Structure formats: C-alpha cells, structure tokens
Amino acid sequence: MTKQTILIVDDDEDICLAIKALLESKDYVVETASTKEEGLERLVGVKPDLAILDVMMASWQDGFELSRQIKKDPELKDIPILMLTGVKNKTGFEFKSAAGDEEWLPVESFLDKPVEPEVLLAEVEKLLQK
Amino acid sequence: MEPLPQDVRLVKRAFWLIRLRWVAIAGLCVTTFIADRIFSIGLPVMPIYIIAGCLALYNIIVLLLLRRSKKNHFKHGMPRLTVKKIIHFQMSADLLILTVLFHFSGGVENPFIVYYVFHMIIASILLSEWESYLQATFASSLLLLLALLEYRGIIEHHCLKPFVVFEQYNHALFVFGTVTVVASALYLVVFMASSISTRLRNQEQGYWEANQLLAQKDRIKDEYVERVTHDIKGHLAAIKSSLDVVARGFAGSLKPQQQEFVDRAVDRTGVLATFVRQLLKLTQMRLSNRVENEEFSVDEVMKNAVEAAKVRAEDKGIRLESEIEGYSFKVVGDRLSVEEMITNLIYNAVKYTPAGGQVKVRALENSEHIIVSVKDTGIGIPSDELPRIFEEFYRASNARACEKDGTGLGLSIAKQIIESHGGQIRAESQLGEGTKVEFTLVKTCEGKN
Numbered sequence: 001m002t003k004q005t006i007l008i009v010d011d012d013e014d015i016c017l018a019i020k021a022l023l024e025s026k027d028y029v030v031e032t033a034s035t036k037e038e039g040l041e042r043l044v045g046v047k048p049d050l051a052i053l054d055v056m057m058a059s060w061q062d063g064f065e066l067s068r069q070i071k072k073d074p075e076l077k078d079i080p081i082l083m084l085t086g087v088k089n090k091t092g093f094e095f096k097s098a099a100g101d102e103e104w105l106p107v108e109s110f111l112d113k114p115v116e117p118e119v120l121l122a123e124v125e126k127l128l129q130k
Numbered sequence: 131m132e133p134l135p136q137d138v139r140l141v142k143r144a145f146w147l148i149r150l151r152w153v154a155i156a157g158l159c160v161t162t163f164i165a166d167r168i169f170s171i172g173l174p175v176m177p178i179y180i181i182a183g184c185l186a187l188y189n190i191i192v193l194l195l196l197r198r199s200k201k202n203h204f205k206h207g208m209p210r211l212t213v214k215k216i217i218h219f220q221m222s223a224d225l226l227i228l229t230v231l232f233h234f235s236g237g238v239e240n241p242f243i244v245y246y247v248f249h250m251i252i253a254s255i256l257l258s259e260w261e262s263y264l265q266a267t268f269a270s271s272l273l274l275l276l277a278l279l280e281y282r283g284i285i286e287h288h289c290l291k292p293f294v295v296f297e298q299y300n301h302a303l304f305v306f307g308t309v310t311v312v313a314s315a316l317y318l319v320v321f322m323a324s325s326i327s328t329r330l331r332n333q334e335q336g337y338w339e340a341n342q343l344l345a346q347k348d349r350i351k352d353e354y355v356e357r358v359t360h361d362i363k364g365h366l367a368a369i370k371s372s373l374d375v376v377a378r379g380f381a382g383s384l385k386p387q388q389q390e391f392v393d394r395a396v397d398r399t400g401v402l403a404t405f406v407r408q409l410l411k412l413t414q415m416r417l418s419n420r421v422e423n424e425e426f427s428v429d430e431v432m433k434n435a436v437e438a439a440k441v442r443a444e445d446k447g448i449r450l451e452s453e454i455e456g457y458s459f460k461v462v463g464d465r466l467s468v469e470e471m472i473t474n475l476i477y478n479a480v481k482y483t484p485a486g487g488q489v490k491v492r493a494l495e496n497s498e499h500i501i502v503s504v505k506d507t508g509i510g511i512p513s514d515e516l517p518r519i520f521e522e523f524y525r526a527s528n529a530r531a532c533e534k535d536g537t538g539l540g541l542s543i544a545k546q547i548i549e550s551h552g553g554q555i556r557a558e559s560q561l562g563e564g565t566k567v568e569f570t571l572v573k574t575c576e577g578k579n
Contacts, residue, residue, distance in 0.1 A: 021381050
C-alpha cells in the first residue's frame with residue numbers, strides 16, 4: 001500500500017516540524033509550506049491526501065482564503081482540510097459549528113492549537129479514511 | 131453615541147421641575163384656602179382655584195410632551211436643544227402664571243412676591259448664566275407691568291384686606307420701590323446661584339473627563355496585555371508541540387531520566403499555557419462588551435458540565451451530585467462560556483476537596499432568576515480572604531499551600547462572564563468545612579412567571 005501524503009501549511013516552522021515528526025512516526029509522507037502562496041503551489045504539485053492549514057499566517061485569515069481557493073479548484077476540491085488555529089478568541093468566531101459549512105468555512109475539521117498529539121493523529125486518521 | 135452626563139441630568143431636572151410644580155399647586159390651594167376660610171382675607175378665590183386647575187392641566191401636558199420626546203430619543207438621549215426649549219417654555223410660563231396669581235391676590239402688596247426668587251434659583255441650576263439673567267429680566271418686567279397697570283387703574287386691584295391695612299398700590303414710591311427691591315434681589319440671586327452652579331458644573335465636567343481618560347488608559351492596558359499574551363500563546367503552542375513529540379516518544383524512546391525532565395517541562399508548559407489562555411480570555415472579555423445572544427437552557431449546560439467533570443471527581447474519590455429544581459431554565463447569552471464556567475467551578479471544587487468528600491451542583495429558579503450553586507466539603511476559604519477571591523490573580527493562602535498550580539484567574543473570569551450576562555456571583559465558606567459558590571442568571575421573558 002502506498003504511503004499517504006499530508007501537506008502542512010503553517011508559518012510557524014517549529015510547529016510544522018513538530019507535526020511533521022509526529023506524522024512521520026506514523027508512516028505518513030509529510031510536506032510543508034510556510035505561506036499561503038507556497039501552500040497552493042505545493043498542493044498543485046504534490047496533490048496530498050490531506051491538507052493541514054493554520055488560519056493565521058502573514059494575514060490573519062490566510063488559512064480561510066487558502067481553504068476557499070482549494071474548494072473552488074476542481075483539481076483540489078476533494079482534498080480534505082484540517083484547520084488548526086489558536087485564534088478562536090481573537091476572531092470570536094465559533095469555528096466548530098462553522099466547519100463543514102461550504103459557504104463560510106469549507107473545511108472538514110477544525111482543532112484548536114496547541115493540539116494534543118493523540119487527538120491530532122486520531123483526527124488525521126479519521127479524515128484519511130473517508 | 132452615549133448621551134453626556136450633563137444632558138442626562140438636564141432631562142432628569144426637567145422632570146424634577148414638574149414634580150416641584152405639583153408641590154407649588156398644592157401649596158397654592160392650601161394657602162388660598164387658609165387665607166380665605168381662616169383669616170377671611172378678601173381674595174377672589176374662584177379665579178385662583180381656576181388658575182391652580184389650569185396649572186395642573188399644563189403640568190400634565192408638559193409631562194406628556196417630555197415623556198413622548200424621551201421615548202422618541204430613547205437610544206441616544208434627548209437632544210439638548212429640545213430639553214432646553216421645554217425648560218425655557220416651562221420657566222417663562224411659570225413666571226407668567228405667578229404674575230397673574232399675584233394680580234388676583236393683591237399685586238405688589240402681596241408679600242409672596244419674593245417667591246419669584248425660587249424661579250431664579252431653579253433657572254440658575256438648569257440654565258446657563260445668561261439664560262438665567264434673561265429669566266430675571268422677564269420676571270422683573272412682568273412685575274413692573276403688573277404694578278404699573280394696577281397703579282394706573284388700567285386693570286382692577288384686588289385688595290388683601292384685612293391683611294393689608296393701608297392700600298398702597300397707588301403710592302408711586304411704594305410701588306416702584308418694591309418693584310426695584312424685588313428686581314434687584316432677583317438679579318443678585320441669579321448672580322450668586324449661577325456662580326455656584328457654574329463652578330459645580332465645571333467640577334463635574336472635570337471629573338467626567340478624568341473618568342473617561344482613566345477608562346481609555348485601562349483600555350490601552352488591556353489591549354497591550356491582549357497583544358502580549360497572544361504572542362506568548364503562539365510561542366507556547368510551538369514549545370508544547372515540540373515537547374509533546376519528544377515526551378510521547380514519537381521521536382524515539384527516552385532514558386528514564388530524560389523522560390522525567392521532559393515530562394516536567396511538559397507539565398510546566400501546560401500550567402503556563404492555562405495561565406496565558408485564561409489571561410487572554412479575561413482581557414478579551416474586558417475589551418469587548420459583546421455577549422453571544424443565543425437562547426439556551428441552564429439545566430442542559432449544567433448537565434454537560436457535570437458530565438465533563440465526572441471522571442476527575444471519580445478519580446479523586448469524590449461524590450459529584452447534581453440537583454435541578456424548577457421548570458424553565460431558559461436564558462439568553464453565551465452558552466459555551468457559561469458551560470465552561472460551570473465546568474471550571476466544579477473542577478475547582480473537586481481540586482480543593484479531599485478524597486471522600488462531596489461536590490453538589492444545584493440549579494433553582496425564582497420568578498426572575500436562575501440560581502446555580504456549586505457546594506463542596508473542601509478546605510474552605512479563610513473568612514478574611516473571602517472578599518478578595520474574585521480579584522484577578524488572587525489565590526487564598528490555604529489554596530496556594532495545598533495546590534501549587536493555579537492562576538488565580540478562574541473566579542475573575544467567572545465573575546466577568548456572569549456580570550456580562552446581568553447576573554451576580556458570590557461565595558460563602560467555612561474554613562475546613564467547605565465552600566459554596568452561587569451565581570444568578572436572568573431568565574428570558576417567556577420563562578418569567
């Protein structure tokens with residue numbers, strides 16, 4: 001069976017590396033990108049099985065915008081998205097209820113940072129099985 | 131825009147003027163009755179009672195006008211100009227009616243003409259200095275006109291016999307002397323009362339500005355704390371993510387001593403993360419007055435909170451019970467915050483209750499409120515420290531001694547949440563016996579009975 005590929009888009013290099021190490025220990029192939037633009041480029045190039053996005057990068061809603069771009073692109077729209085964020089309080093939005101709302105926040109799942117390793121692994125597994 | 135305090139006060143005083151007028155009408159009727167029936171002073175009582183009646187009618191009309199105007203401008207307060215116009219109209223009308231009353235009760239011979247002074251004091255409190263002088267001029271002119279018309283015999287003079295022994299309304303020196311004395315008194319009163327009220331007004335404006343400045347500085351401080359804690363939170367998330375990979379063995383297994391120290395680092399990062407998260411939440415609540423407006427049931431939220439805390443209580447050998455008494459627990463507000471807050475209150479109770487103890491969560495209702503209490507059989511709070519436990523960063527001495535970890539922010543957050551929902555929170559405690567934290571939430575209209 002071929003290994004599944006996951007792309008992490010987060011401007012925090014340390015978090016990228018930590019999640020990468022975590023996922024690689026479970027035999028996933030992990031690619032990383034640190035900006036919205038780079039993320040889109042890698043998505044097209046790599047066609048991952050799952051994308052993990054940070055909400056707040058250079059601008060506070062880069063992650064939202066990237067997720068909308070992914071879902072608009074016929075080539076990419078089937079890639080499930082897991083969104084990570086520590087900005088729930090900052091924006092005041094209730095992400096959990098909005099996750100899966102195609103119009104508003106077109107992502108499959110949402111987790112608050114910092115996320116427990118076991119929780120993240122379980123969520124990744126769940127999304128990849130779908 | 132919030133109405134300025136001086137504008138709010140102006141509206142209040144416009145109503146105050148109406149209440150004063152009721153007193154004046156009652157005083158007029160009683161005085162006339164006594165003068166007529168007891169002292170048999172020859173007053174034309176009928177016109178006076180009719181005037182009193184007209185005054186009452188006019189007072190009702192002004193009251194209705196003012197109420198309607200207040201209702202129309204409910205949100206932003208009444209425009210200053212409208213209130214001022216109403217007050218000016220009232221004061222001028224009052225002076226006119228007072229003068230007509232004096233005409234039916236002896237004109238310049240009536241000693242009550244000093245009562246013009248009260249109008250001047252009221253004008254000085256309500257109006258600006260020059261507006262008060264304008265009222266003094268109007269009052270003096272009315273009095274002079276009345277005296278002149280009676281003196282010349284153009285209008286009839288009503289005699290106050292036997293109160294006045296010698297009729298003097300047609301003696302020039304008495305008539306114009308009296309008018310001059312009264313007029314000068316009116317100007318002097320305006321001068322004195324205006325200078326006092328101007329000084330008070332300025333002082334109050336100063337306090338108001340200082341208060342605004344303090345609120346602004348407090349906001350700047352909160353924004354600063356928010357920015358700093360937000361940045362710290364980002365770094366902490368990175369530290370915790372990196373440590374977790376090592377501590378949970380995802381990057382290979384560790385020697386026992388390495389594991390121990392990494393675990394210690396993970397624990398401390400967790401404590402710091404909790405502290406930062408709570409500080410951020412508290413600061414953000416202080417900065418935004420926004421409260422979610424969803425309707426929810428407190429009993430359901432309470433059940434969730436008890437469910438969430440169950441494992442922690444069982445692990446510690448503590449009996450966690452809940453009791454709900456009532457029919458309607460609907461409130462409007464931020465469901466998630468309230469649920470998180472109740473959960474934290476139960477966690478707190480569990481944390482400070484020794485094994486074998488009991489934590490009881492109860493919800494009651496009365497006609498207006500829902501009352502929720504979390505009662506434990508824990509270590510309690512020393513009575514001299516009880517008043518301070520809702521202060522930010524404050525932890526009771528025995529709490530610090532028995533539990534190293536704790537931010538001292540949990541109860542401040544609870545208080546902030548409850549107060550932003552229009553409720554109240556309080557605590558009672560017996561050292562060594564237990565603590566009860568109780569809060570209220572306002573029921574929705576349909577839930578009130």
